[in-house]
Amino acid sequence: MLQVGDEVVYFSAVFLLVMLGTRSATGASLVTAFLYIFMMMFRFPPVPADQAGRVLRPRTPSGGVPVVAHRGGCHDAPENTLAAIREASRNGATGVELDLSFTADGVPILMHDETVDRTTNGSGPVGKLQFVQLRRLDAAARHRLKNKFIGEKVPTLQEAVEECIKHQLTIFIDVRGQPDKAASALHAMYKKFPVLYNSSIVSSFEPKVIYKMRQTDPNVVTALTHRPWRLSRFSNGTLRPLSTWGQLWTGALDVLLDWALHHILWKLCGVSAILMHKDFISLDYVQYWAERGVVVGAWTVNTAVEKRYYQNLLKISYITDSLLDCDPHC
Numbered sequence: 550m551l552q553v554g555d556e557v558v559y560f561s562a563v564f565l566l567v568m569l570g571t572r573s574a575t576g577a578s579l580v581t582a583f584l585y586i587f588m589m590m591f592r593f594p595p596v597p598a599d600q601a602g603r604v605l606r607p608r609t610p611s612g613g614v615p616v617v618a619h620r621g622g623c624h625d626a627p628e629n630t631l632a633a634i635r636e637a638s639r640n641g642a643t644g645v646e647l648d649l650s651f652t653a654d655g656v657p658i659l660m661h662d663e664t665v666d667r668t669t670n671g672s673g674p675v676g677k678l679q680f681v682q683l684r685r686l687d688a689a690a691r692h693r694l695k696n697k698f699i700g701e702k703v704p705t706l707q708e709a710v711e712e713c714i715k716h717q718l719t720i721f722i723d724v725r726g727q728p729d730k731a732a733s734a735l736h737a738m739y740k741k742f743p744v745l746y747n748s749s750i751v752s753s754f755e756p757k758v759i760y761k762m763r764q765t766d767p768n769v770v771t772a773l774t775h776r777p778w779r780l781s782r783f784s785n786g787t788l789r790p791l792s793t794w795g796q797l798w799t800g801a802l803d804v805l806l807d808w809a810l811h812h813i814l815w816k817l818c819g820v821s822a823i824l825m826h827k828d829f830i831s832l833d834y835v836q837y838w839a840e841r842g843v844v845v846g847a848w849t850v851n852t853a854v855e856k857r858y859y860q861n862l863l864k865i866s867y868i869t870d871s872l873l874d875c876d877p878h879c
């Protein structure tokens with residue numbers, strides 16, 4: 550949805566800033582016109598609202614908001630495994646969030662971290678392991694319920710997609726980097742399983758990943774994931790250990806990124822949703838995006854009080870580590 554009011558404000562601001570900087574009305578007009586044409590030429594229109602709605606507001610059995618199991622529900626089962634997908638479905642999740650990664654020989658698989666150390670009995674970067682090596686690892690090795698999930702392997706993207714389709718789960722595919730590889734692997738998956746156009750969404754912190762995805766396949770529903778102050782602070786709010794200049798620089802980048810995301814990047818990428826850190830969502834924020842035809846999703850919502858707040862007050866879908874417990878940690 551095009552917000553004419555927004556556009557007038559932004560382009561007027563650009564015009565005034567350039568005008569103040571250069572004291573040239575011609576220069577300011579040219580720069581503004583250039584930016585406007587750039588936006589018009591290079592942005593991707595969002596997918597139709599009814600298609601996005603099928604993905605982002607699927608009918609839930611309870612009539613409540615859609616609940617998405619984070620990494621497949623990393624508290625209830627070993628994260629990013631087929632067992633987690635089955636467990637999430639059994640426990641009433643409407644969808645699962647999964648992390649795309651690649652082995653050294655280019656096989657798309659599920660893994661959150663850059664290394665296999667935290668979740669499996671192996672060690673080293675995922676990108677340095679051949680698929681056959683990765684496949685020998687125990688994907689439940691470090692989970693609190695490892696005795697319940699014996700023999701769990703790291704799944705391929707395709708195995709995970711097939712399991713989700715079987716259980717009619719919405720898939721939130723999170724992509725951390727490697728825009729070209731990810732876009733082509735995902736495009737191939739969508740072509741093979743066209744139902745994904747109605748049941749899955751590709752999300753990333755990196756606008757270039759989403760831009761590349763839309764460029765490769767404009768029919769894919771997408772989301773930008775965001776956490777304000779992500780570059781300068783950890784998610785618990787403490788500053789990252791950087792020099793004073795490092796802190797100033799990352800802080801400035803954070804302000805710029807936050808502004809760009811809310812005013813330019815979402816439109817350039819044509820996203821259908823913003824997946825926002827739970828601490829930065831208010832009714833006004835949800836309303837702001839609703840007016841622009843964009844749905845807000847929250848992560849990671851874990852306590853009972855928080856779940857009630859997102860379900861009953863904000864009425865938005867949320868991503869959680871557990872469908873069962875209300876003090877989980879992965």
Ligand SMILES: *[C@@H]1O[C@H](CO)[C@@H](O)[C@H](O)[C@H]1NC(C)=O
Pocket residue numbers: 670671685686687
């Ligand atoms: C990890 O566990 C699997 C399954 O028990 C085993 O076959 C494999 O040898 C183990 N790998 C390492 C590196 O310990």
Ligand SMILES: *[C@@H]1O[C@H](CO)[C@@H](O)[C@H](O)[C@H]1NC(C)=O
Pocket residue numbers: 603743744746747
């Ligand atoms: C998506 O759902 C709509 C409405 O049910 C249907 O018309 C369309 O064919 C579906 N698209 C795919 C690719 O399955």
Ligand SMILES: *[C@@H]1O[C@H](CO)[C@@H](O)[C@H](O)[C@H]1NC(C)=O
Pocket residue numbers: 783784785786787
């Ligand atoms: C916040 O998180 C960072 C990184 O995970 C950790 O090093 C730090 O101790 C945490 N601080 C607090 C106050 O929990």
